Amino acid sequence: MDLIAKHIAEISPSLTLSITSQAKALKKQGVDVLNFGAGEPDFNTPQHITEAAIKALQDGQTRYTESAGLLELREAIAAKLQKDNGLQYTPFQISVNCGAKHSCYNAILATCNPGDEVIIPAPYWTSYPEMVRMVGAVPVIVETKEANGWKMTPEEFEEAMSPMTKMVILNSPGNPTGSVYTREELEKIADIALGEDIIILSDEIYEKLVYGENKHVSIASLSKEVNDLTITINGFSKAFAMTGWRLGYTAAPKAIAEAIDTIQSHMTSNATTFAQYGAIAALTGDQQIVTDMREEFNVRREFMLDRLKSIKNIKVVEPLGAFYFLVNIEPIGIKSINFAEKLLSKQKVAVVPGIAFGAENTIRFSYATSLDIINAGMDRFEEFCNQH
Numbered sequence: 145m146d147l148i149a150k151h152i153a154e155i156s157p158s159l160t161l162s163i164t165s166q167a168k169a170l171k172k173q174g175v176d177v178l179n180f181g182a183g184e185p186d187f188n189t190p191q192h193i194t195e196a197a198i199k200a201l202q203d204g205q206t207r208y209t210e211s212a213g214l215l216e217l218r219e220a221i222a223a224k225l226q227k228d229n230g231l232q233y234t235p236f237q238i239s240v241n242c243g244a245k246h247s248c249y250n251a252i253l254a255t256c257n258p259g260d261e262v263i264i265p266a267p268y269w270t271s272y273p274e275m276v277r278m279v280g281a282v283p284v285i286v287e288t289k290e291a292n293g294w295k296m297t298p299e300e301f302e303e304a305m306s307p308m309t310k311m312v313i314l315n316s317p318g319n320p321t322g323s324v325y326t327r328e329e330l331e332k333i334a335d336i337a338l339g340e341d342i343i344i345l346s347d348e349i350y351e352k353l354v355y356g357e358n359k360h361v362s363i364a365s366l367s368k369e370v371n372d373l374t375i376t377i378n379g380f381s382k383a384f385a386m387t388g389w390r391l392g393y394t395a396a397p398k399a400i401a402e403a404i405d406t407i408q409s410h411m412t413s414n415a416t417t418f419a420q421y422g423a424i425a426a427l428t429g430d431q432q433i434v435t436d437m438r439e440e441f442n443v444r445r446e447f448m449l450d451r452l453k454s455i456k457n458i459k460v461v462e463p464l465g466a467f468y469f470l471v472n473i474e475p476i477g478i479k480s481i482n483f484a485e486k487l488l489s490k491q492k493v494a495v496v497p498g499i500a501f502g503a504e505n506t507i508r509f510s511y512a513t514s515l516d517i518i519n520a521g522m523d524r525f526e527e528f529c530n531q532h
């Protein structure tokens with residue numbers, strides 16, 4: 145007898161989490177590791193958010209909430225989506241979940257039947273294909289080109305479609321690429337999805353981290369028709385440095401929102417109650433903190449871009465959003481996992497191998513770390529590249 149269900153046995157553990165824990169373990173042993181693996185801001189959660197959660201605990205907010213989350217929080221989310229993104233959602237179309245990761249899974253579980261195909265542009269966030277497999281659906285990977293800024297073109301999208309296509313996953317700003325789709329690009333993709341009734345899962349978790357003149361556009365804001373086919377996902381982890389709070393949300397057409405609520409009512413009940421009070425403070429409090437963190441990220445991004453551009457044997461596309469560099473290591477000719485292992489053992493620099501994102505010839509650096517670490521890390525990385 146197989147102990148593990150077939151479709152689960154095929155799923156691999158998250159490589160991004162495993163590299164980070166290897167680096168942390170080495171650091172604990174006293175090794176001077178420079179960690180570029182982190183998928184989380186290195187800032188602390190702003191004080192007023194933490195205080196709101198502490199107050200909620202002290203006030204006895206320690207019981208279950210509605211499974212979709214506190215109405216007051218869903219109202220604050222609806223107001224945010226309207227104000228920041230031009231999206232019209234009632235609180236009853238919103239579900240608060242245990243992290244945006246959980247939101248993505250709920251959305252896929254609520255909509256995809258076994259055998260349905262889900263189009264995922266690569267390089268992709270490592271969890272999408274595995275989540276799709278977890279519900280018995282089939283990931284269809286579209287290889288995007290570095291020359292197109294790692295973005296899926298309408299032609300590539302159309303080519304990947306089949307009568308079994310149920311969903312397309314978009315992630316702009318993207319992890320690991322940092323790519324940001326323009327309004328025109330989203331319009332073309334939305335038109336194709338509308339033509340074939342394909343659900344759009346739009347993961348907008350890095351929305352607040354867009355640099356320069358570039359703008360984040362929520363695909364569901366393009367028209368009522370697009371909105372009716374889109375599940376918008378966002379959360380608190382990246383914008384408010386709240387990764388450990390485990391809070392994300394879905395905003396979806398009513399029928400999908402109700403299905404997500406039903407799933408959640410049987411799976412987790414609700415996201416942690418006092419954490420939800422922190423989230424209300426995050427959305428209704430001073431937003432300057434979000435801008436401050438973005439500016440700090442941008443300083444690091446520009447610094448690191450300059451350093452990377454001057455390193456031999458690699459290539460890099462300027463990332464316009466999120467906090468990652470996807471570096472093309474193809475000229476060096478070592479597989480990404482071996483490259484990451486060697487870089488860690490020889491130079492004590494931790495990065496995530498591109499294989500985790502369906503992009504074999506790449507490695508991902510996160511710049512959610514200090515300028516000093518970035519500088520020292522680039523020295524070590526340069527030395528490594530010069531030797532190979």
Ligand SMILES: Cc1ncc(COP(=O)(O)O)c(C=O)c1O
Nearest residue numbers: 183243244245269319379381392
């Ligand atoms: C693209 C993307 N979506 C979702 C998430 C999950 O965020 P959360 O911490 O809210 O679960 C991440 C986290 O790394 C991510 O990179």
